[in-house]
Amino acid sequence: MPIAIWTPALSLGVDSLDADHQKLIDTLNMVFDAMLFDRSSAALHSALATLDDYVTGHFAREEAWMQARDHPDLARHRQEHEALRDQLALLCAMSDLSDQERSVELLMVLRDWLLGHIAHSDRDASGP
Amino acid sequence: MMFPGIRRGSDSLMARRPDSLIHGLDDKPRALTLAALGLQHFMVAAPNLAIVVMICRAAGVDAAAAEGVLSFSLIALAIATLVQCSRRLGSGYFIVSCNSGIYLSASLAAATGGLPVVCGMTLVAGIFQAFFASLLVRARRFFPNEIVALSIIIVGIEIGVIGLNRLSGAGVPGLVVGGATFFVSVVFGVFGRGRWRLYCSLLGMACGYLVYLTTGIPGPSSASDAFSSALFGLPSSAHLGLEFDVGYLLPFLFAAVAASLKTMGAVDICARINDAAWVRPEMHAIRRGVLVDGLSTTLSGLFGSTGTNSSTSSVGVSHASGATSRVIGIAVAAWMLVFALSPAFTHLVVTLPDPVVGGMLVFTGCLVIANGFQILGTVPMDMRRAGVVAFPLLVAIARVANAPLFAQLPDSVKPLMSSALAIGVFAALLVNAFLSWGNARQATVALDPGHPVGERLRQVRRILDEWNVAHNVKVRVMLTLRELLDERASSLKLAFNGCTLHIGLTRAAPAQDAQTTPDGRFFADRVSDAMAHRKRADGSSVISLCFEQ
Numbered sequence: 001m002p003i004a005i006w007t008p009a010l011s012l013g014v015d016s017l018d019a020d021h022q023k024l025i026d027t028l029n030m031v032f033d034a035m036l037f038d039r040s041s042a043a044l045h046s047a048l049a050t051l052d053d054y055v056t057g058h059f060a061r062e063e064a065w066m067q068a069r070d071h072p073d074l075a076r077h078r079q080e081h082e083a084l085r086d087q088l089a090l091l092c093a094m095s096d097l098s099d100q101e102r103s104v105e106l107l108m109v110l111r112d113w114l115l116g117h118i119a120h121s122d123r124d125a126s127g128p
Numbered sequence: 129m130m131f132p133g134i135r136r137g138s139d140s141l142m143a144r145r146p147d148s149l150i151h152g153l154d155d156k157p158r159a160l161t162l163a164a165l166g167l168q169h170f171m172v173a174a175p176n177l178a179i180v181v182m183i184c185r186a187a188g189v190d191a192a193a194a195e196g197v198l199s200f201s202l203i204a205l206a207i208a209t210l211v212q213c214s215r216r217l218g219s220g221y222f223i224v225s226c227n228s229g230i231y232l233s234a235s236l237a238a239a240t241g242g243l244p245v246v247c248g249m250t251l252v253a254g255i256f257q258a259f260f261a262s263l264l265v266r267a268r269r270f271f272p273n274e275i276v277a278l279s280i281i282i283v284g285i286e287i288g289v290i291g292l293n294r295l296s297g298a299g300v301p302g303l304v305v306g307g308a309t310f311f312v313s314v315v316f317g318v319f320g321r322g323r324w325r326l327y328c329s330l331l332g333m334a335c336g337y338l339v340y341l342t343t344g345i346p347g348p349s350s351a352s353d354a355f356s357s358a359l360f361g362l363p364s365s366a367h368l369g370l371e372f373d374v375g376y377l378l379p380f381l382f383a384a385v386a387a388s389l390k391t392m393g394a395v396d397i398c399a400r401i402n403d404a405a406w407v408r409p410e411m412h413a414i415r416r417g418v419l420v421d422g423l424s425t426t427l428s429g430l431f432g433s434t435g436t437n438s439s440t441s442s443v444g445v446s447h448a449s450g451a452t453s454r455v456i457g458i459a460v461a462a463w464m465l466v467f468a469l470s471p472a473f474t475h476l477v478v479t480l481p482d483p484v485v486g487g488m489l490v491f492t493g494c495l496v497i498a499n500g501f502q503i504l505g506t507v508p509m510d511m512r513r514a515g516v517v518a519f520p521l522l523v524a525i526a527r528v529a530n531a532p533l534f535a536q537l538p539d540s541v542k543p544l545m546s547s548a549l550a551i552g553v554f555a556a557l558l559v560n561a562f563l564s565w566g567n568a569r570q571a572t573v574a575l576d577p578g579h580p581v582g583e584r585l586r587q588v589r590r591i592l593d594e595w596n597v598a599h600n601v602k603v604r605v606m607l608t609l610r611e612l613l614d615e616r617a618s619s620l621k622l623a624f625n626g627c628t629l630h631i632g633l634t635r636a637a638p639a640q641d642a643q644t645t646p647d648g649r650f651f652a653d654r655v656s657d658a659m660a661h662r663k664r665a666d667g668s669s670v671i672s673l674c675f676e677q
Contacts, residue, residue: 036603104610
């Protein structure tokens with residue numbers, strides 16, 4: 001049961017960055033599906049690995065894209081990326097939680113990421 | 129839109145298409161494929177026209193008038209199938225309407241008063257079912273998934289047993305023909321790829337027919353008449369008429385309840401077949417499906433025919449062939465209209481050799497039983513639910529096996545007990561009502577803002593574990609509460625009736641100087657089945673949530 005669908009309204013107009021954002025939504029749906037079918041453990045580890053790649057590759061691509069456009073919000077954007085990296089690191093360190101509880105926490109992080117960063121900061125950065 | 133750019137994806141439109149489907153719900157097969165698939169499903173549902181013929185004979189209707197009844201019956205079924213497949217008006221799934229054996233015993237009893245009585249009471253049953261559709265959703269706790277699964281399993285057993293009886297009527301050669309039909313259908317359904325799997329049922333019937341031609345089993349007596357009938361002709365309406373007899377009301381109303389549950393199960397099966405990530409029943413699709421089924425029976429009564437229902441055999445063939453496109457419904461309806469206007473073809477189809485029809489019914493019966501068990505597999509089984517399934521199933525099998533017990537019942541009760549489905553569902557409703565007595569659970573959890581959210585969630589989780597709430601509901605509740613439990617959350621009320629979990633979350637009024645932030649409801653809105661927000665005069669608020677199991 002996909003709970004979120006990417007729409008063109010989220011598009012930054014850059015195919016590679018849009019694909020990254022779609023991948024994030026796919027990850028959110030995958031983690032939720034796995035929880036429903038009691039397969040949290042495998043999905044969680046796969047999602048964390050995906051996000052680990054994401055915070056290096058995607059963030060670097062996005063920052064380079066903004067730099068190329070001399071975007072005034074680049075510094076703030078970098079701060080947001082750093083905060084998201086910290087959130088992910090915190091999540092990886094939560095060893096006292098069960099995989100299902102960590103999956104719930106991961107979904108909350110992804111939600112905030114999606115609503116706060118992609119739907120607002122990234123869209124603002126892409127301009128009108 | 130609350131969250132710009134991120135569309136909600138939890139409705140059926142966003143269901144995940146299973147890899148096994150060749151023609152999914154929204155696909156449009158090519159014209160030839162469509163025609164062949166439509167014919168296959170018509171052939172699967174067509175043997176049920178024998179029920180109409182049987183009732184006509186019991187009502188003393190002559191052969192010419194019976195042909196008119198058949199034609200009008202097909203027209204009603206064509207309209208019902210079209211509406212049922214429509215996403216706006218019906219369930220939106222490819223479900224073929226057919227004349228139903230559920231109404232057989234009640235109709236045979238009413239046939240002693242003549243065909244108009246059968247039609248009049250069928251009309252009443254249809255109207256009752258249409259009203260029952262909305263009740264079914266509101267009173268769903270009386271019709272939980274285990275009862276839906278049970279009704280599907282019993283229907284599968286009934287279909288399979290009818291099939292076995294039909295193929296064994298012609299002795300050993302009949303068994304060979306039926307066995308060949310069944311075996312070929314299974315082989316193409318399981319091992320076939322592409323179009324070979326699509327037409328597994330038709331191929332099975334074709335092979336069975338070829339074997340039949342070599343056995344020398346005498347053909348149906350009226351098969352030769354088909355060739356002397358006109359190819360096309362307008363049906364006679366001489367049989368139309370309605371009469372009512374209150375004496376038959378109860379059996380017809382009970383059949384309508386059983387028909388509703390069967391359609392409920394059929395829609396549920398379709399939802400499962402079309403969505404690899406199926407989690408819970410789509411109650412709106414089920415309501416519309418049952419409503420259309422009721423209207424179909426109403427129309428059939430008006431058209432001078434007998435009760436109708438969703439063809440679970442056809443649903444089984446859809447599953448086996450991997451073709452569930454709703455467009456196939458249009459092709460089926462077209463074939464129904466063609467045959468309605470062609471007495472020769474109609475005759476030919478309904479006079480298919482018994483062993484071939486029997487073999488095909490055994491095949492579809494097996495598929496329907498398997499679908500029933502699939503639904504049962506989603507139910508978290510405990511002693512109460514096991515009781516709701518086990519005893520009624522035992523009674524239904526005893527009915528199918530004609531246990532002597534039923535012969536000893538008073539005559540007034542016999543019509544109610546004549547169908548395994550009716551008696552099985554009736555027993556299940558009684559057992560469910562009895563075993564659910566005192567089963568409703570309630571709990572109130574005081575939420576101390578000092579406690580971490582994780583601890584509060586674990587507390588709720590323990591309660592849901594104790595109540596044996598389904599896993600998917602627990603996951604959705606955890607995610608929702610993780611989102612909604614903040615420092616303002618003061619108390620949580622939980623109520624579970626064995627089917628639906630209600631949650632009431634009370635939140636304190638925001639502090640005067642607090643910055644007003646919108647409630648985070650991204651997940652709550654998407655994973656709950658209903659959500660309402662009510663503000664109180666003192667500034668506090670209650671968020672009511674509902675989760676269907």
